[in-house]
Amino acid sequence: MTDVIRIDKDGAIATVTLNRPEAFNAINADLRTALIDAVAEIEADDAIRVVILKGEGRGFCAGADLKGGLDPKVDNMLETQYRPSLDGIANSSKIWIAQVHGSAAGIGAAYAMNCDMVVMADNASLYMAFAAISLVPDGGNTWLLLKGMGYHRALQAILEGQKIPAAECLQYGLINQIVPEGQLEAETRALAGRIANAAPLAAQAAKRILRSIGEGSFGDAFSAEAREQQALTQSDDFREGVQAFIEKRAPEFKGK
């Protein structure tokens, strides 16, 4: 079986590649577990200072696997199966850089934005895919969007299920840099090299400070989202939204 995650290490830089290209790197149970393990493995490696997170194939990540990875009956899936890897990145002593091409959709957008830095291809986007299946953003997406875009634009992006193009992401401060897709790998690598040369203790302290100040925590937002999502995933409209995605048709929501 192909590994759903690849880890490559080169000196002080590790690259973690989401590797389900046949499903746009949608996150199923295997990938959820592999992500938790990858974050822990990297954290335990003192030689690593910078981590690049990227996706294999046409895009970064399509979010939760709507075809096989979702089990609404699993209690607290977000808290127990997504949060450890997302918190792990937020609290990591390493600097995580997302290298985004194609789409970072659903909770995939949270994995991108929750990294410490984001380099994005000029034709890529962050996709708030939740509205189309009658869900709210999860994985910390509401907090991450609100911090960058402010309340009004964040709410609109969520309600309209917008694909936020790279140029807007940069304008709102959601990402660090846009580069032509052909230069994405090289430019991300160059940034990783520069950051790997920064004084490690100061880099870790700067990350801790910036992550801990500001109003309301990522954790508070994560918990609020997880509660709402747990209820929404029990709804008929969610089932209809997923079915419509699989059948490639528009959903018919009934508010139940």
Ligand SMILES: CC(C)(COP(=O)(O)OP(=O)(O)OC[C@H]1O[C@@H](n2cnc3c(N)ncnc32)[C@H](O)[C@@H]1OP(=O)(O)O)[C@@H](O)C(=O)NCCC(=O)NCCSC(=O)/C=C1/CC=CC=CO1
């Ligand atoms: C915008 C897309 C990400 C990419 O569009 P496009 O480039 O046109 O590529 P596609 O042809 O649509 O996709 C290529 C193949 O990948 C399959 N695929 C894509 N997304 C998923 C997915 N999420 N799950 C399973 N499979 C997926 C797609 O069917 C194609 O396969 P075939 O070639 O065999 O047909 C676009 O794909 C898209 O909009 N995807 C869905 C985005 C989405 O809704 N994501 C889930 C949001 S919910 C979430 O992330 C988190 C949670 C967490 C916990 C609980 C409950 C819910 O959600």
